Amino acid sequence: MESSFSTIIEPFRIHSVEPLRMTTSDDRRRAIEDAGFNLFNLHATDVLIDFLTDSGTGAMSRDQWAAIQQGDESYAGSPSWFRFEAAVKDLFPFKHVIPTHQGRAAEKILFSVLGGDGRIVPNNTHFDTTRANVEASGARAVDLLIAEGREASTVHPFKGNMDVAELEKLLAAQRDDVPVVFLTITNNSGGGQPVSLANIRAVSETCHRYGVPLFLDSCRFAENAWFIHEREPGQGDREIADIVREIASLADGMTMSAKKDPFGNIGGWLALNDDDLAERCRTVLILTEGFPTYGGLAGRDLEAIAQGLREAVHPDYLRYRIRSTAYLGDALDAAGVPVVKPIGGHAVYIDARALLSHIPALQYPGQSLAVALYITGGIRSCEIGSVMFGRQPDGTEKPADMELVRLAIPRRTYTQSHIDYVIEVVKAVAQDASNLRGYRMVREPLALRHFTAEFEPLD
Numbered sequence: 155m156e157s158s159f160s161t162i163i164e165p166f167r168i169h170s171v172e173p174l175r176m177t178t179s180d181d182r183r184r185a186i187e188d189a190g191f192n193l194f195n196l197h198a199t200d201v202l203i204d205f206l207t208d209s210g211t212g213a214m215s216r217d218q219w220a221a222i223q224q225g226d227e228s229y230a231g232s233p234s235w236f237r238f239e240a241a242v243k244d245l246f247p248f249k250h251v252i253p254t255h256q257g258r259a260a261e262k263i264l265f266s267v268l269g270g271d272g273r274i275v276p277n278n279t280h281f282d283t284t285r286a287n288v289e290a291s292g293a294r295a296v297d298l299l300i301a302e303g304r305e306a307s308t309v310h311p312f313k314g315n316m317d318v319a320e321l322e323k324l325l326a327a328q329r330d331d332v333p334v335v336f337l338t339i340t341n342n343s344g345g346g347q348p349v350s351l352a353n354i355r356a357v358s359e360t361c362h363r364y365g366v367p368l369f370l371d372s373c374r375f376a377e378n379a380w381f382i383h384e385r386e387p388g389q390g391d392r393e394i395a396d397i398v399r400e401i402a403s404l405a406d407g408m409t410m411s412a413k414k415d416p417f418g419n420i421g422g423w424l425a426l427n428d429d430d431l432a433e434r435c436r437t438v439l440i441l442t443e444g445f446p447t448y449g450g451l452a453g454r455d456l457e458a459i460a461q462g463l464r465e466a467v468h469p470d471y472l473r474y475r476i477r478s479t480a481y482l483g484d485a486l487d488a489a490g491v492p493v494v495k496p497i498g499g500h501a502v503y504i505d506a507r508a509l510l511s512h513i514p515a516l517q518y519p520g521q522s523l524a525v526a527l528y529i530t531g532g533i534r535s536c537e538i539g540s541v542m543f544g545r546q547p548d549g550t551e552k553p554a555d556m557e558l559v560r561l562a563i564p565r566r567t568y569t570q571s572h573i574d575y576v577i578e579v580v581k582a583v584a585q586d587a588s589n590l591r592g593y594r595m596v597r598e599p600l601a602l603r604h605f606t607a608e609f610e611p612l613d
């Protein structure tokens with residue numbers, strides 16, 4: 155029933171709580187120094203509000219915990235597997251479902267089969283692990299995002315859309331080098347921005363005209379479907395699950411992290427229609443993850459995901475989810491903090507290049523802002539800029555397209571007063587932005603450097 159009141163409330167009440175450990179800014183200054191100024195290296199108990207990621211950090215429901223009790227740990231053919239497979243196929247009716255321990259394992263398996271030297275994989279925007287897995291196979295990862303998607307302050311309802319003309323050009327010239335085209339819904343690295351149904355249809359039509367399969371990196375498919383429901387003409391009366399099924403019908407397969415929209419603490423899958431490709435992927439699965447009816451997962455994980463998938467497409471949840479993210483973003487925007495607009499589904503992205511314009515890209519303005527948010531208010535965020543994407547496959551370093559700091563909001567986890575506190579902290583840091591300094595990277599691993607790099611502040 156439609157309410158006549160405008161406040162969108164959390165469609166749940168709290169059933170079990172976890173304490174937060176209060177810290178002072180002195181405690182936090184010490185902790186971040188010990189962590190080499192990398193927020194990934196902090197002890198989580200030294201963090202007050204953890205917006206590092208929305209991955210695996212959401213609150214499970216009563217019904218998910220109950221489902222966990224149904225977990226059957228049979229090695230092969232567990233009933234938990236069949237419930238998981240049915241829940242996946244209900245939304246994504248691909249012929250083969252291959253369970254993995256998380257999304258990147260699905261990527262690793264797929265690209266170890268389809269990638270390789272000389273191959274090109276287009277995407278609207280590769281997520282960091284996706285790019286790393288494409289490149290680790292020897293292939294080239296190409297981002298074909300529409301121009302609006304690369305401009306932080308340009309408002310467009312579907313900033314995650316792929317540039318179909320660029321895709322057409324690439325396929326016309328080099329179709330034989332492209333084993334698969336990917337669409338990431340929503341576009342995580344580009345601000346959690348959705349892809350329209352019209353764009354998915356156009357990309358699908360283009361791929362299939364050239365005989366190239368289209369795969370979805372579907373981590374936030376439910377949030378993307380909600381944006382389609384809200385913003386795309388003619389979609390407002392459809393069920394979310396129905397929109398999801400149409401999206402799936404336009405693709406030939408998907409990779410998935412169940413740690414995102416399906417409310418899993420762990421899990422993922424690869425799903426596809428092609429029998430021969432599925433056979434080759436399952437062979438790699440058995441070598442690296444496990445038997446095809448559990449992948450890298452326990453039966454209880456499969457149960458939690460199956461139940462989570464049903465909850466993920468509920469309109470009351472999605473209305474609350476998208477509104478609560480916008481609540482944070484709109485407040486920062488109103489306070490003059492530069493944010494990516496419109497506000498995305500799972501996170502608010504602060505434009506560190508605009509806010510810290512005195513810090514050059516290769517002195518990592520995003521890292522500087524993220525460290526300041528932690529010291530000032532105990533908020534852990536994530537740099538998505540030149541620290542994450544600056545190192546090129548040829549070994550050189552170059553500035554990323556955007557210098558963003560992502561405040562990723564775990565699902566069903568924080569209340570509105572937590573968010574009001576975050577708004578206050580971000581405003582205080584923004585007011586002091588001209589005093590923040592850049593950083594120098596003093597230790598760097600070979601791949602995915604943002605996870606383990608260490609930094610020193612510059613004078």
Ligand SMILES: *Cc1c(COP(=O)(O)O)cnc(C)c1O
Pocket residue numbers: 209256257258259281283284338342371373410411412413414421422
């Ligand atoms: C999280 C994520 C992945 C990788 O999934 P993991 O479960 O973290 O391995 C891939 N693509 C996108 C868009 C993601 O957000």
